[in-house]
Amino acid sequence: MVQTADRWRRALRLAARLAILPELAAAYYRGTAPGQIGDFVIIIPGIVVLAGLLACLVTAGLWRRLLAALLLAGLGLHAWQLGADEHIRAFNECVDRGETVRQALADYRAAHGRYPAELAQALPEIPCRPRFANSLLDYTASADTYTLYFGDALVSHRASESSEFDAHK
Known part of the structure; x- marks a missing residue:
């Protein structure tokens, strides 16, 4: 026993x-x-x-x-x-580099006539990525338009092809 x-x-x-x-x-x-x-x-x-x-x-x-x-x-x-x-580091990177992403998407559209299906097609390195996790930056697109989004419990940021990032509480 x-x-x-x-x-x-x-x-x-x-x-x-x-x-x-x-x-x-x-x-x-x-x-x-x-x-x-x-x-x-x-x-x-x-x-x-x-x-x-x-x-x-x-x-x-x-x-x-x-x-x-x-x-x-x-x-x-x-x-x-x-x-x-x-x-926090990844979120701040989204704030700092958000417009760079928008510019890369505009350049991609100018070269290809449409927006990419995934961000990786327009950017060699996707920003806003914590180690060991996916990017905080959410991207959805069609041929003529796209939406970028990132946020947390306090504030959300949205952008599109026609508008810069806006903060919403």
Whole structure:
């Protein structure tokens, strides 16, 4: 009976150790895709609870568990912050380079007589792209018109062939 309990304990510890990386990746990706302003408040308890559970499974002794829980919670919050910083960088790149994209689309139309089906046809490198994610810039087109869009929970920006980017709250 003791061997069976020990096997289960070892299996749980291994599972907890393996769960740390997906949790950090999930925190990072959650940071790159912010929704409402309250997201930060929602994610903190999840990271802290998961960190506490993992710490209980991974370590022995009360002080080690507390230290492990604090370390894992800190790593989760740091991963979330890195993701949020990456989203902000990509969003600001959209603000800075939006008109460059419009100009590239106008040049493409002048050369080909229509707008491209995808942005990659007009631009060698698509801006507004967080690491490990797709571009924040949404593009839809027909032969005669196109729409560019990017935004977050606070403001959205739209542009077309006939209008520069407008910010809307």
